[in-house]
Amino acid sequence: MPVKIENHEQYIQLVERYNRKGRLTNDYLQNEAADLIARDQLYSICGQDNVLLLATKDGFFRIYYYINNTEEILSLPKNELVTEILFRGENAPEAEVQWLEKTGFRKNLVRDQYFAKYSSITAPIFLMGAKIELAETIEEVRWSAKLFNDSFDKLSGDYVSEEMCESLLAGKQILVAKDVAGKLYGALHFEKRQGACWLNHVAVVPQARGKKIGRGLTEAYIEQGHVDDNSRYMLWVQRQNKPAVSLYQKKGFTYMNKSTLSMIKL
Template sequence: MKRIEEFGEISSLIAPYMKKGIMSNNFMVKDGYEAYIGAGDLYYECSDSTLILLLDCRTHWRIFYHIKGLEAGIVLPADKPLVMELVYKNENEAVVSQLDFWGSRGFRPYIYRQRMNGIPEKLLLESAGKGQHAVKNAACKQAGQIRAMIAEMFDPYLGCIPSLDEVLEYINKEEMLVSEDGSGSILGVLHIGSKNSANFVRHLLVHPDARGKGIAKGLLAHFARSVSGQGDGRIQLWVKKDNISARGLYEWAGFKYDGWQSTGLIKNP
């Protein structure tokens, strides 16, 4: 396993696999590569038929792959859990083949998600967010609490848990919204983002003691109103298939499934 030292290495590694028929789950973009390489966290293993990118997430390895054939041999570390995510539209033969390929190598599916889209003007949120709980941009002093809440309520492997420094960066970019009670205690958190004309819900959570009080609706309403009229105003998110309460909220709000889904795989040492 070799560490990738500079961004230029990526092009030469991936170039042989940029052709039809290659199996891949690699959806990283330039910014992602640069951040991981700069932190010294991106490694690779390659052979004549495979390229495996390994992201060191401290507690686990995250796998991104390019594979030319299902007979390919794979060499992977065994010192901590290995996780990966396959993103696809409709479960076709190619997806099933890849799931079987990794299943024969000790990986098992453990998390399933679906993608949803909504247009703020169509969201049924006008009456939400007008209650007693204020929604505002998070403050830097709240970063530790926000990070702890996200880490507690999202999957430790594929839940995209941000570091404390990343939370501070999001706060400075006004991408962290919080809902507070009268004493300033955080009741809910909405982590948002945007790229081109699309807006994203990255994390949405409500403290267990505050559920059923319209906190999540209020956070979504605030976000929807803030992006209304910007580009096409679309908001996109991913939701776990088995998170019935979250799915119910998004469906009520007017979000629609667009056919894209993902399967998360894990292999424990």
């Protein structure tokens, strides 16, 4: 069963114990570990050669691992679990995939990272009868959060919690699409960090799909991040979502040869 990690020193000791030469790992939560521990949200399952780190998130566990022995299988809790393998190239590392499958995980989604500079972006389109602007009220942000959460896979889609809504409104990070009567039918969540403007979520209500609302929201996001021709844009997109991939490629985004495979255990 998972054991709560009580302090940051204990986490460091676990990393030092299992971070051996040749290990397989996806432990990219190191910058978040202290905050997770302070909120009693980080646990471990230790074996002789392997360790799992479990971060609680919105009712499920996000799993990080150090694997030194692919023959050692660890017993998992019965909660919903998700993990991600970061990789370059066409396919995820087979050794990690096989080990996770032996513990009960199955493949879920592949997401690819895309990049663009403003100078490479194609000319914008203009939507007739649509108004796209920054969300002005907490109700608009909450509506957007619900749309994102309803539109994407709960385990792999970066769930937007109620607690995040106030900061998203204050940070002016939500764009909404409205018709002429003010009815909402699409939203986009973006964030400026690491020297780039990141597109985190974009979704459109079912009855408005096919009307280029997603593209209009993307155009508005690009302008929000524009400072000069060197302005940078980054996003992750599901490889399986062919319309979205096509949209970003046509706008001038290029694949960064960096991907993640999410694997889940229900």
